Amino acid sequence: MSDDATPAEPGTTPGERGVVPIVRAEGLTKTHHGEGAPVPAVRGVDLVVQPGEFVAVTGPSGAGKSTLLHLIGGLQRPDSGSLWLDGRQVDGYREARWAMLRRRSIGIVFQFFNLVSDLTVADNVELPALLAGASPRAARESRAELLSELGLEGRERSMPGELSGGEQQRVALARALVNHPALLLADEPAGSLDSKGTREVLRLLSRFHQRGQTILLVTHDARMASAADRVISFFDGRIADDAALGAGSRATGAGVSGVLELKE
Numbered sequence: 001m002s003d004d005a006t007p008a009e010p011g012t013t014p015g016e017r018g019v020v021p022i023v024r025a026e027g028l029t030k031t032h033h034g035e036g037a038p039v040p041a042v043r044g045v046d047l048v049v050q051p052g053e054f055v056a057v058t059g060p061s062g063a064g065k066s067t068l069l070h071l072i073g074g075l076q077r078p079d080s081g082s083l084w085l086d087g088r089q090v091d092g093y094r095e096a097r098w099a100m101l102r103r104r105s106i107g108i109v110f111q112f113f114n115l116v117s118d119l120t121v122a123d124n125v126e127l128p129a130l131l132a133g134a135s136p137r138a139a140r141e142s143r144a145e146l147l148s149e150l151g152l153e154g155r156e157r158s159m160p161g162e163l164s165g166g167e168q169q170r171v172a173l174a175r176a177l178v179n180h181p182a183l184l185l186a187d188e189p190a191g192s193l194d195s196k197g198t199r200e201v202l203r204l205l206s207r208f209h210q211r212g213q214t215i216l217l218v219t220h221d222a223r224m225a226s227a228a229d230r231v232i233s234f235f236d237g238r239i240a241d242d243a244a245l246g247a248g249s250r251a252t253g254a255g256v257s258g259v260l261e262l263k264e
């Protein structure tokens with residue numbers, strides 16, 4: 001990340017880069033002010049996610065899981081607390097800077113895909129690469145590689161509405177990953193899919209994780225959560241439990257620097 005004006009996380013130096021968390025949140029708090037009474041959705045959350053981890057956040061409806069994910073992706077701003085991404089303090093970033101950071105370093109997939117309906121599959125995937133500064137040729141090559149990897153070869157010229165839900169979510173995943181983001185945020189990515197689509201998304205997330213992709217997944221689905229290295233139970237705006245599954249991470253992210261580097 002080439003921004004010397006951004007304060008580095010206390011205690012981190014370039015020599016310690018191998019141990020800098022991808023996400024570090026301290027005391028993150030967010031209250032929503034809608035039509036009724038204010039809703040305290042995230043209430044003083046401390047969280048560290050290391051490079052290469054696959055972390056699932058589960059919990060009942062309304063617990064604040066999506067709000068937490070939105071705070072980490074800069075889609076909403078915290079009322080208080082601090083947030084570092086790859087050692088850079090980002091909680092004071094303005095929207096334009098967040099947009100640039102997301103474009104280059106954070107991939108996001110949502111429950112309802114959010115593809116651009118009047119762009120082809122190919123254009124949906126190439127667009128973020130072009131916006132991040134890739135040449136048209138490099139964007140085409142990355143798109144072709146990802147779509148083939150995700151089993152969507154031959155669908156490049158299709159419009160999103162011509163695809164099944166599972167296929168649309170795979171396009172959304174390709175779009176989220178085309179810039180090799182340091183962090184993939186997934187908010188109920190199988191929430192509108194049938195069991196076959198759910199299995200497919202799960203398999204793909206696991207595959208990318210095994211190659212070192214850091215993933216933060218919000219899900220209701222215990223089966224999806226069990227694919228993660230670590231499951232955080234979120235309740236009433238707070239972390240109620242934080243458990244590592246199995247013997248440590250399946251992928252530590254070590255040795256894949258450059259993929260993990262947060263770029264602005």
Ligand SMILES: Nc1ncnc2c1ncn2[C@@H]1O[C@H](COP(=O)(O)OP(=O)(O)OP(=O)(O)O)[C@@H](O)[C@H]1O
Nearest residue numbers: 032033034039041060061062063064065066067068
């Ligand atoms: N923009 C908003 N304005 C007002 N209230 C909101 C807003 N977004 C979320 N909330 C409220 O904040 C609380 C937490 O919502 P959030 O979506 O983060 O929970 P969640 O755990 O992701 O729930 P679900 O699993 O149902 O998606 C809920 O009570 C919700 O109604």
